[in-house]
Amino acid sequence: MSAPRLQVIGDPVLHSKSPVIHAAMLAELGLDIPYTPHVVPKGGLPGYLTWAKAHHVIGFNATMPHKEDLVPLMDQLDEDAGRIGAVNTVCVRDGKLIGHNTDGAGCLIALEQAGLWPRDQVVVLGAGGASKAVALKLAACGARQVWVCNRTPGKAQALAAAGPGGVLTPADFSLETLTRLCTQAQLVVNCTNLGMAGCGQFEAFSFLDALPESAGVFDLIYHPAQTQLLAQARARGLRACNGLPMLLHQAVLALEHFLDRPLDRDRMARAAAAALERSRQ
Numbered sequence: 629m630s631a632p633r634l635q636v637i638g639d640p641v642l643h644s645k646s647p648v649i650h651a652a653m654l655a656e657l658g659l660d661i662p663y664t665p666h667v668v669p670k671g672g673l674p675g676y677l678t679w680a681k682a683h684h685v686i687g688f689n690a691t692m693p694h695k696e697d698l699v700p701l702m703d704q705l706d707e708d709a710g711r712i713g714a715v716n717t718v719c720v721r722d723g724k725l726i727g728h729n730t731d732g733a734g735c736l737i738a739l740e741q742a743g744l745w746p747r748d749q750v751v752v753l754g755a756g757g758a759s760k761a762v763a764l765k766l767a768a769c770g771a772r773q774v775w776v777c778n779r780t781p782g783k784a785q786a787l788a789a790a791g792p793g794g795v796l797t798p799a800d801f802s803l804e805t806l807t808r809l810c811t812q813a814q815l816v817v818n819c820t821n822l823g824m825a826g827c828g829q830f831e832a833f834s835f836l837d838a839l840p841e842s843a844g845v846f847d848l849i850y851h852p853a854q855t856q857l858l859a860q861a862r863a864r865g866l867r868a869c870n871g872l873p874m875l876l877h878q879a880v881l882a883l884e885h886f887l888d889r890p891l892d893r894d895r896m897a898r899a900a901a902a903a904l905e906r907s908r909q
């Protein structure tokens with residue numbers, strides 16, 4: 629039998645940071661398991677899954693366009709993947725496929741470490757894939773009120789309807805609405821693309837003035853390291869954190885699933901962060 633291997637699949641996938649992150653964590657553990665990117669186009673999942681099982685792939689991560697398409701192909705789904713309806717981590721055990729989603733839990737760990745969790749009232753900006761993972765996890769882990777503010781109203785409504793009774797409320801993305809909701813919130817989580825290079829910018833940041841002094845702002849974007857949203861939050865004395873710790877911790881959690889054992893999460897995240905830093909130089 630061939631040696632065990634790990635992969636990340638997607639299309640595109642060659643830009644993914646996952647190989648750098650996982651290689652660093654595996655090296656830190658002294659494990660000689662290759663982790664490589666593998667281009668799988670939309671519609672290519674059945675063929676890939678057969679190939680993976682035959683070639684001793686013990687696990688893989690998935691990025692666009694596969695996270696949702698993987699769900700019906702799994703033999704088993706964990707609670708988060710089932711709730712979100714998307715899979716970012718798959719373990720192959722005894723020929724069975726077990727689907728996980730570590731995005732929400734990775735975000736929660738990052739929020740905790742930044743001193744931004746727990747919070748009762750949260751404004752979540754965006755209603756795409758990342759927002760779904762984050763908003764549903766926060767609702768499942770004790771947030772009493774999560775407003776999902778999105779440019780396209782139908783997507784906010786669909787996301788809110790997927791949450792536990794009465795916790796998620798859809799809202800629009802107008803400055804007026806964001807300002808009104810921020811008067812009642814202790815945390816704002818940006819799950820939109822706004823602030824990422826080439827993806828547009830918030831029309832104004834005055835909604836941050838409505839937050840209480842103790843509130844925090846978490847931006848899922850990690851490139852640039854300081855978005856304008858984070859800079860504006862810090863200028864107002866608010867606690868602020870970018871999405872890098874979330875990226876690292878969702879990967880640590882994925883590796884725990886692959887290896888089927890708990891890891892020293894901070895040590896893994898530090899090794900991965902250092903490797904990412906080196907890869908940029």
Ligand code: NAP
Binds near residue numbers: 757829
């Ligand atoms: P997605 O599914 O495409 O969702 C994008 C969201 O951004 C949608 O809600 C969209 O609103 C909103 N949006 C885009 N342009 C906008 C604009 N000009 N004005 C207002 N809203 C706008 O993307 P995703 O996968 O959820 O990712 C969202 C962000 O999270 C990306 O920046 C991604 O890099 C980041 N992310 C980070 C991590 C991490 O580990 N740190 C993990 C996952 C994602 P509409 O619905 O109206 O189009």
